Amino acid sequence: MINRIYNNIDFYKKALDGTWERHKAISNNIANDNTPNYKRKFVTFEEQLKQSIEDNRISLTKTHVNHISHRTSSFNPIVIEDKSTSYRLDGNNVNIDTETADLAKNTIMYDALTKQVIGEFEKIKNVITEGSK
Secondary structure (H helix, E strand, O other): OHHHHHHHHHHHHHHHHHHHHHHHHHHHHHHOOOOOOOOOEEEEOHHHHHHHHHHHOOOOOOOOOOOOOOHHHHOOOEEEEOOOOOOOOOOOOOOHHHHHHHHHHHHHHHHHHHHHHHHHHHHHHHHHHHHOO
16 A cells, blocks of 8 residues: 555656646746747647556566556656747747636636645555554
8 A cells, every 4th residue: 555655746746747747838928928039838748647656556466576567757847849830020929818827727726736745645644644653
């Protein structure tokens, strides 16, 4: 059970890293709203996390720590520059309304993931306190 909790925490860590990278990209987009020819950036990581869930569903037994590695260890959020055309004359393709909405959505996701991590640590705390009785 404790291994499953640690795997969950590792998964949430990767998701938090991805949302943090997305937050930085959105913040840069907002900061460069008036920069001529600036192209917005966005971050994708959900497909990598989904793939790691699918890969970890196979139940194998490890006889040594280094025998089977988790695919989440090579996790890297992907930052992509949106080079699509701009509706503005200065070549900038940042839409401040969209970026603000994306920032709010990302903040909600980050908060939800943080609460999940807290819940995992609460489980560990309960195992320790209840197991000593």
